[in-house]
Structures are given as structure tokens and as C-alpha cells.
Amino acid sequence: MTSTVPPARGARRGRRAALKLGLALCAAAVALAALEGLARALERLRPDRATAQTRLPPKAPGAFRVLAYGGSTVAGLPIPEWGFLAQLEFWMRQARPDQRLEIFNLAVPGGSSTRALWALERTIRREPDVLIVLSGHNEYLHPRVEGRLYRRLLHSALYRSALRVAGKAFGPRFGSNPFSAPRTYDRDSALFREKARVYRENLRAMAALAQRRGVPLVLLTAPSNLADWPPAGATPPAALGGAPAGTAAPEAAALFESARSRAAAADYEAARALFERARDLDPVPWRALSEFNRAVRETAAEFDAVLVDAEAALTAHAEHGLVGFDLICDNCHPTPRGQAIIAQELLRGLAARKLWPAPVAAPADPDERLAVFLNRTLTPPQRRALESKYCFKTGRYAMLTPFFNFGAARMYFERGLALDDRDWRLYANLASLALLEGRCEEGRRLLEAAARCRGGALDPQDRRQTPYLKEALERMAAR
Structure with missing residues (x-):
């Protein structure tokens, strides 16, 4: 024998289910509104920069x-x-x-x-x-x-x-x-x-x-x-345990090198077009x-x-x-x-x-x-201090992933030392680059200069100031 639910009872069940769903949605909306109000109140006390x-x-x-x-x-x-x-x-x-x-x-x-x-x-x-x-x-x-x-x-x-x-x-x-x-x-x-x-x-x-x-x-x-910034390699160079920089972007890297060749041949219009294509194909389009x-x-x-x-x-x-x-x-x-x-x-x-x-x-x-x-x-001392800061910040930025632009980093760190030869961070990062590239004697001299300027031993774990010092010291110890 088949049992059936009377239409009136089924309708009541449907209304109860709809009522429960409506109440649940209202409760969720009230909870979200309360949380939004709390978040706004907290944000007024401690807003982020944006x-x-x-x-x-x-x-x-x-x-x-x-x-x-x-x-x-x-x-x-x-x-x-x-x-x-x-x-x-x-x-x-x-x-x-x-x-x-x-x-x-x-x-x-x-x-x-x-x-x-x-x-x-x-x-x-x-x-x-x-x-x-x-x-x-x-x-x-x-x-x-x-x-x-x-x-x-x-x-x-x-x-x-x-x-x-x-x-x-x-x-x-x-x-x-x-x-x-x-x-x-x-x-x-x-x-x-x-x-x-x-x-x-x-x-x-x-x-x-x-x-x-x-x-x-x-x-x-x-x-x-365009002309002085190659496409990002996206992987650490061999000195840091990864593939050589640029291998993640063979087409973009090839275009960049072709552009340099055209520039060296004084075909500047063609060089600019190739540089633009290399930028547009950079696998890390920053x-x-x-x-x-x-x-x-x-x-x-x-x-x-x-x-x-x-x-x-x-x-x-x-x-x-x-x-x-x-x-x-x-x-x-x-x-x-x-x-x-x-x-x-x-x-x-x-x-x-x-x-x-x-x-x-x-x-x-x-x-x-x-x-x-x-x-x-700016006063002359203010300007000199800002120029030194500019060299450190730009050099550090250049050496980081995904760029690993060690040549640019070295250029800025050396320029910074010409402005302030007491900044231990410049010596330490130049030492890191020298050691990672296999120039151990130069790296040791720069490490000694960094320690003298700092007035004590360097901290290899300080990634904010010296991103690759730890790996550089490990490479020196392994030789």
C-alpha cells in the first residue's frame, strides 16, 4: 500500500522549510552586518595604509x-x-x-x-x-x-x-x-x-x-x-642552486640579446622594436x-x-x-x-x-x-644621504627574485660606496655577489670591510639587509 502526503500537509512543510531558510539567511545577514560594523570600527582605530x-x-x-x-x-x-x-x-x-x-x-x-x-x-x-x-x-x-x-x-x-x-x-x-x-x-x-x-x-x-x-x-x-633590464629568469642562478638566469624565458631572452646586437650595430630603431617585444614577452611581466x-x-x-x-x-x-x-x-x-x-x-x-x-x-x-x-x-648632507639610500635600495631590489640582476646590483652598490664608504650593507652585499660568482679573495676582503664598518660580526639571517649573505658564506666554506 502506497502512502501519500496530503497536499495541505506538504504545503505546510514547504512553508516551514522556506521560513527556516529565510530565518537562517536573515541571521547570516545580521551576523555579516555586525562583523562589517566591527571591522569598520577596528579599521578606524588601526587602518592599513591604503x-x-x-x-x-x-x-x-x-x-x-x-x-x-x-x-x-x-x-x-x-x-x-x-x-x-x-x-x-x-x-x-x-x-x-x-x-x-x-x-x-x-x-x-x-x-x-x-x-x-x-x-x-x-x-x-x-x-x-x-x-x-x-x-x-x-x-x-x-x-x-x-x-x-x-x-x-x-x-x-x-x-x-x-x-x-x-x-x-x-x-x-x-x-x-x-x-x-x-x-x-x-x-x-x-x-x-x-x-x-x-x-x-x-x-x-x-x-x-x-x-x-x-x-x-x-x-x-x-x-x-628597455635597454638595460633583461627579461626575468624567474629561477635562481646557478650560484644559488638554481638554473642560470634567463633560462625560463628563452624567447624573450633571445629577443633581448638580438636587440643589444642591433643597438651595437647602430640600428637603433630595430633595436627598440626588439627590446619592446622582449619586454612584452617577459614571463614575469612586471x-x-x-x-x-x-x-x-x-x-x-x-x-x-x-x-x-x-x-x-x-x-x-x-x-x-x-x-x-x-x-x-x-x-x-x-x-x-x-x-x-x-x-x-x-x-x-x-x-x-x-x-x-x-x-x-x-x-x-x-x-x-x-x-x-x-x-x-634639500641640503647637501640630505641629498648625499638620499643618494646613498637610493643606491642601496635599488641595488638590493635588482639582486632579488625574479630579477637576479647581479650586474645592476653591483653597479649601484659600488656607486653607493663612492658616496658613503662607511655603509657596511654595501660592502656585505658586494661580498655576497663576489663569493657567489667565485671571486673568493675579493669576497673575503669585502666581508672584512663590512664587519669593520658594522663594528661586529654580520648576521647571515638578516635577509632584509643582505639577502644572499648566507648562501655566499656557505659557498665560501665549501671551497
Whole structure:
């Protein structure tokens, strides 16, 4: 005999199940709302850098407010004191000393275009007169796709707190582990193409938002080091127990060497094209791709934004049109001279739209402009200290994974010693390079000099100051 449930009883069961589900969802929503409120309260007490810097004070009466967004290039790394925003502010004040000027640098080192858009969305209501955006070097720094959903989640304090906790637990900062393997990208992969699509989408979203709000937007192309920065090897060199640098990128490495050959033969136009292809095929694309800068130019034209073509400007000032260490100190961060050129182009862009007058007494030559800026803003001891710091930070950055650019690192450490021959870190890192490359006697002499300057024994575990000293000492002991 088959039993059946009366229709009325089945309907009641369905209603009870729906009620339970509704109550569970309501409870979950209330719990999430409570956690979000708690996260916001905690964030007000201890905000992270990105959140804290988007809390802008009220605009002063009559002030001209500039907001800038991007990653470490906009932040001014490696030395913010002479970054292009610092130089821009100096020359803007020279042009209008009587005008109150507010420049807020909202850039976050390592931040992608999604982070820039998030910061712009949080701050555009704070009465800016000009928005400045330079982004593109960090789109492939993180393996996740930072699309619309990710950006919307960033507006949640609870999600931001979860990201901070996860970052501390699983994502040590760049350089804290000198052997950490970065993500490499196949140009035909769905992830690579999706990230490129998101970048273009973010640019258009920023431009559309600025247009709706009636705020002038300045978009900059992202320049990078073509001639003096080879594609990343992504694996440690043989001296550190890995494959020779460059073996992870045979096609990009071959293009880079071909470009050098063409440059040596004075065929500079062909060399530049090959250098650009080598950069665009770098398996660790921590330099803005050609298609990214095309997207910047196209977006600026579509939305009538101010285009500051920093890539073209640096190319025009580079010897033979090949941007190298004279203008970019590593893979993507401008030298003081490169920063001066970008600041100059920004001033021209603002003046062309009549947003700010050009300084009357400013020298046309970027080297002269830089000299005026440095002499007026820094004392000789301050400048010397910053130059020494610049050499150490850039040299250390160059020697780390995924670059392992030991030649560039040595150049900067030696330049730093010419400025300050008492800095033990410079001797210690030069010793590491010498020992890893098999020059033991030179390495021993440099280690002795480092110990004398430090006033005691060196700590091989100090990865922040001497990333590969431990391996260098082990290599020396094994000989």
C-alpha cells in the first residue's frame, strides 16, 4: 500500500522549510552586518595604509586639490623626496606661490589599476580639481583576477581585514623571502588575457567616473627600462642552486640579446622594436605592456582626458631612443632625471588645459630643472644621504627574485660606496655577489670591510639587509 502526503500537509512543510531558510539567511545577514560594523570600527582605530590615505581632510577654502593614484612609480619609489609628484608640487608652487595647493599621493606600492580605481571611487567626492593616474606595472604582480567583484569587495572593511590577515599569514612582502617564486604567465592563457581586459576596463571606468563628476583627469603612460633590464629568469642562478638566469624565458631572452646586437650595430630603431617585444614577452611581466600604454592613449582620446605620454617623453630624452639606466633605475622606477622629465610633461599637460600656469622661470632642460629642484629642497648632507639610500635600495631590489640582476646590483652598490664608504650593507652585499660568482679573495676582503664598518660580526639571517649573505658564506666554506 502506497502512502501519500496530503497536499495541505506538504504545503505546510514547504512553508516551514522556506521560513527556516529565510530565518537562517536573515541571521547570516545580521551576523555579516555586525562583523562589517566591527571591522569598520577596528579599521578606524588601526587602518592599513591604503585605507588611511583615502580619508582626506576637508578641502581648504580656495585650495586647488590634486589627487594622484597608482603604484610604486606614483608613490615615488625608491626615493619619494624626488619623485615626480614632489617635483610637480615644487614647480606648481613656483608658478603660483599665492595659490593654496593640496597634493595627495594616494598611490600604494604594488597596487594594480583595480586598487587605483577603488581609491578613486572612495575619494572623488572630496572636491578634487585634478585627478592623476599612472598604472600598469603591477597588473600581473598578484595571481588573482582583480575584476569588478574584487573591487566591490574592497569597499567592505570585513573583506579588507581578511585580505590583511591572509597577506600576513601567506603573502610575505616582496624581498622578505629572496627565493620566493613569482607567477609566470603564458601569453595565450585565459588568465593573462583576462588581466589585460580588466586593465582596460578599469581605465575606462576611471575616465567615465571623472567625466560624470566633471573633474579633469590626467592619464599617464607607464615607461619602463628597455635597454638595460633583461627579461626575468624567474629561477635562481646557478650560484644559488638554481638554473642560470634567463633560462625560463628563452624567447624573450633571445629577443633581448638580438636587440643589444642591433643597438651595437647602430640600428637603433630595430633595436627598440626588439627590446619592446622582449619586454612584452617577459614571463614575469612586471613592466607595463605595449598594449597597456595603447589602452591609456585610446582611453584618453575617447574621454577627452589629458594625456601625458611619459613613455614617449622618456624615449625622446633617451640616448638613441633606448630607455635604460639613465632614466629608469631598475625595471620600472624612474631615476631622478626621469622623474624630472615626467614632472615637466605633467606641467605642460596642465598648462595646455589651462588648469595651472607653467612656471615662468623654469629651465627647459630637465637636468637644469632637476638641479634647481634638488638645490632648493634639500641640503647637501640630505641629498648625499638620499643618494646613498637610493643606491642601496635599488641595488638590493635588482639582486632579488625574479630579477637576479647581479650586474645592476653591483653597479649601484659600488656607486653607493663612492658616496658613503662607511655603509657596511654595501660592502656585505658586494661580498655576497663576489663569493657567489667565485671571486673568493675579493669576497673575503669585502666581508672584512663590512664587519669593520658594522663594528661586529654580520648576521647571515638578516635577509632584509643582505639577502644572499648566507648562501655566499656557505659557498665560501665549501671551497
